[in-house]
Amino acid sequence: xxxxxxxxxxxxxxxxxxSTDADGNNGAFLFFYQGIQFFCIASDGGDWEHVSVSIxxxxxxxxxxxxxxxxxxxxxxxxxxxxxxPLSRYVNNMEFCLxxxxxxxxxxxxFPPTWMV
Numbered sequence: 001x002x003x004x005x006x007x008x009x010x011x012x013x014x015x016x017x018x019s020t021d022a023d024g025n026n027g028a029f030l031f032f033y034q035g036i037q038f039f040c041i042a043s044d045g046g047d048w049e050h051v052s053v054s055i056x057x058x059x060x061x062x063x064x065x066x067x068x069x070x071x072x073x074x075x076x077x078x079x080x081x082x083x084x085x086p087l088s089r090y091v092n093n094m095e096f097c098l099x100x101x102x103x104x105x106x107x108x109x110x111f112p113p114t115w116m117v
Contacts, residue, residue: 003049003074003075003077003078003102004025004044004049004073004074004078004102005025005073005074005075006024006025006027006029006042006073007029007031007072007073008021010029010030010031011027011028011029012027012028012029012030017041024044025042025043025044025049026042026043026044026045027041027042028040028041028042029041029042031072033065033068034065036055036056036065037055037056038053038054038055038061038065038069039053039054039055040052040053040054040069040073042073044104047103047104047105047106048101048102048103048104049073049074049101049102049103049104050099050100050101050102051069051073051099051100052094052097052098052099053065053066053069053097053098053099053100054094054096054097054098055096056096057095057096058096059096060096060097060098061096061098066082066098066100069100070100073100074100074102078102079102079108079109079111080100080101080102081100081101081102081109082098082099082100082101083099083101
C-alpha cells in the first residue's frame, strides 16, 4: 500500500517554492480549508514521509485542521505521528508550524490498544 500521496492540484508551480509533478511527493502546496489558507511542504526522503503544516504566522493549526491535512496527504487508514521530542532534540524553525511524520518501510507503527486511546 502506498499511503502517501500529494494533492497535485494544490502544488505551487511558480516562484521560489515551485515544483512539478515530476518531483513526486516532494514540494510545497497551498490550499484553503474552512476559509483559511494552508501552506504545506511535503517530502519522502531519508526513510520518512513528512508534511509541515502552517496556516499563518500568528497561530498553530488545530487538531481538526491537522486531521484534514493528514487525510489530504495520506490514506485514511495510514497511521501518522506528531512528535513531542525531548527538549535536547527540539527544533523550532517556524513558531506556529506543526509536522506530520510516517516512517517508510518500518512495518506497522506501534499503537496503543484501542481501549487506551
